[in-house]
Amino acid sequence: MITLYHCKDARSFRPLWMLEEMQIPYELRILPFPPRTRAPEYLRINPLGTIPAFFDGDMGMTESTAICEYLAARYGPTPLGVTAREADFGPYLNWLYFGEATLTTPQTVALQYTRFESQESRKLPRVAEEQGRIFLARLVAIEAALAASHEYLCAGRFTAADISVGYALRLSRYLDLDDALPGVVKEYWQRLQAREAYQRARAAQSEKAP
Secondary structure, eight states: EEEEEEOSTTTTTTHHHHHHHTOOOEEEOOEEEEEEEEOGGGGGGGGTTOSEEEEEEEEOOOOOOHHHHHHHHHOOOTTTOOOOTTTHHHHHHHHHHHIIIIIHHHHHHHHHIIIIOSSSGGGOOHHHHHHHHHHHHTTHHHHHHHHHTSSSSSBBBOOOOHHHHHEEEEEEEEGGGGSSHHHHHHHHHHHTSSSHHHHHHHHHHHOOOO
């Protein structure tokens, strides 16, 4: 049985969305954010206190994009994954990790210094603004990819790479950057949000949110 520990709209939304796309049965356990302080018992499950924690039986993982790649490989074949025999295997892997390393990293720094710091003296709005600008500047890569492939990032179809990048676009609203997304990126994000599995993932986290 697959178990996913999740906080609403945290990085764990990526594997949640992936599970819904693949229609794999799972148990969803939602925690208050941040769980390391608001649900200290969670540290027995994941000593890092980070989200997600994912278990397939006794096997555990904590990296959201790696979990998506695991699900495609372990429970495939699925069009959500791109195999090593396909021409876009390299771009697929690149986009899969681009969503986390290149897009979500500056967003996380911005959120830390705006929403997550409890003391006003520790908030750094200038740092947050600069990290927001970095995030927006990096969207040029998505614009170029969509200009070449039109609907999705690679392989001519919706894949886990779109889930990875799509989560970063979802996160942009918490930084009030969603209106600043370039037009072609906004249209792409609207296509992703229209997917039934995306809507199911949203509903699943809302139904069980603490």
